[in-house]
Amino acid sequence: MASWDPVTYLRFADERSRPFFELVARIDASAPTMVVDLGCGPGQLTARLADRWPDATVVGVDSSPEMIAKARGYTSEHLGFVVADLRSWRPVVPVDVIVSNAALQWVPQHRSLLGTFLSCLIEGGWLAFQVPGNFDQPSHRLLRELASEPRFAPATRGVEWPAAGEPIDYVSDLAALGCRVEAWETTYFHVLSGPDPVFDWISGTGARPVLESLADDQRAEFVSEYKALLRQAYPAETYGTVLPFRRIFVVGQLTGTRS
Numbered sequence: 274m275a276s277w278d279p280v281t282y283l284r285f286a287d288e289r290s291r292p293f294f295e296l297v298a299r300i301d302a303s304a305p306t307m308v309v310d311l312g313c314g315p316g317q318l319t320a321r322l323a324d325r326w327p328d329a330t331v332v333g334v335d336s337s338p339e340m341i342a343k344a345r346g347y348t349s350e351h352l353g354f355v356v357a358d359l360r361s362w363r364p365v366v367p368v369d370v371i372v373s374n375a376a377l378q379w380v381p382q383h384r385s386l387l388g389t390f391l392s393c394l395i396e397g398g399w400l401a402f403q404v405p406g407n408f409d410q411p412s413h414r415l416l417r418e419l420a421s422e423p424r425f426a427p428a429t430r431g432v433e434w435p436a437a438g439e440p441i442d443y444v445s446d447l448a449a450l451g452c453r454v455e456a457w458e459t460t461y462f463h464v465l466s467g468p469d470p471v472f473d474w475i476s477g478t479g480a481r482p483v484l485e486s487l488a489d490d491q492r493a494e495f496v497s498e499y500k501a502l503l504r505q506a507y508p509a510e511t512y513g514t515v516l517p518f519r520r521i522f523v524v525g526q527l528t529g530t531r532s
Contacts, residue, residue, distance in 0.1 A: 286317070288463045292520045293318045293374045296403045297325065299455060299524045305329045305369030311359050311390075311402075312336075312376020316344025322372065323352040329369070334362050335376075360386060367395045373402035375478075375520075378435040384442065388450050394527050400447070404437040405479075406458060406519040411506035412475050419499055420483050428491060432482040443523040452525035459520055464513040471503045471516055472496070 305326050310319040313333030323331040333354040335341050344354040359373075359380055371390055377383040390400055407413065420429040438446075440456040447454045467473060476484060480499070487495055507514050 288461070288465075289375070290318055291461065292403045292459070292522070293321075295459065296374065296401050296522050296524070297322070297372065299522070300370060300372070300399050300401050301526075302326070302370050302399050307364070307366060307368045308332070308370045308372070309334060309364060309368050309393075311362070311371060311373040312379070313344055313354065314340050314374075314376075316340075316347045316354060318374060319344065319354070320347040320352060323349065326370075327351070332364075334359065359383075364393050368393050368398060369395055370399045370401070375403060375405060377402055378404045378437045379433065381433075381436075384438055384446055387443075387446050391447075391450050391452065391525075391527055396527060396529055398527050399524065400452070400527070401522075401524045403520050403522045405435070406437060406439075406521040407517070408436060410517070410519075412471055412503065412516075413479055415502045415506060416475070416480055416483060416499065419495065419502065425487065425491060425495060428486045428488065429483050432486050434482075435479060437521060440521050440523070443521070447523065447525040450525075451527055451529050453528050454523065454525045456521070456523045458522065461518045461520065463516045463518055465516055466513050469500045469503065470514050471507045472500045474516060475503075 306329055308322050308326055308329045308331045310322060310331070310333045313319045313335045316333050319331060319333035329351065331352045333344055334357050335344070336356065336358045338356055341354050341356045348354065359376065371394065380386065387400070394400065417434070419425065420432070440458055444454045444456045465471065465474065484492055484496070507516060
């Protein structure tokens with residue numbers, strides 16, 4: 274499994290945090306006692322959950338030791354972090370709210386896990402997540418095409434490729450599992466600065482497994498060509514480089530009535 278670099282990931286912390294706040298704003302849980310953030314990353318947003326619900330115990334879960342090491346800087350009396358795979362994680366006590374911000378796309382067949390997450394909730398509990406919906410965009414398409422070229426394919430053949438469903442998929446899944454569901458999508462138009470800002474963005478997330486799969490000399494060649502392709506696909510303007518980014522949001526409340 275490829276490692277995560279919190280410093281690279283946090284380079285665009287403001288832009289990456291906006292979907293989190295839009296998601297959490299739609300969770301109508303007034304006084305939860307247990308809140309879990311699945312795929313908490315470096316923890317700065319998990320800490321905001323503790324600010325919103327100060328009487329709750331908040332736990333951040335992530336499979337990356339590097340991310341959890343960074344997150345533990347936010348540890349407090351009611352806020353803690355653990356290293357665990359989202360596929361095998363289970364809470365010690367029933368949970369009022371489960372949040373997952375831009376993490377489930379890294380879990381293969383994650384839709385099959387939604388029932389497991391719901392089984393961890395109290396009756397009336399909340400499951401809220403957002404995932405990218407931009408895997409058909411040039412940033413990802415060009416990455417896959419370049420990685421599949423004969424020069425790079427032997428090294429990149431086994432990498433993890435993130436994927437997500439469509440909003441209607443998640444609505445159908447959660448409704449069938451006994452939830453009242455709200456889903457929506459938003460396309461952000463991030464204005465980025467710097468000479469290769471789209472590469473800087475994706476190198477901390479979607480391109481990370483590909484880049485780590487390559488030897489140093491291959492990586493330098495790959496990065497040079499990928500940057501050139503991205504500059505063509507996302508031309509710089511006088512005010513910056515625009516990165517359109519579609520995200521999918523889902524909020525479900527467990528009612529116990531299955532469709």
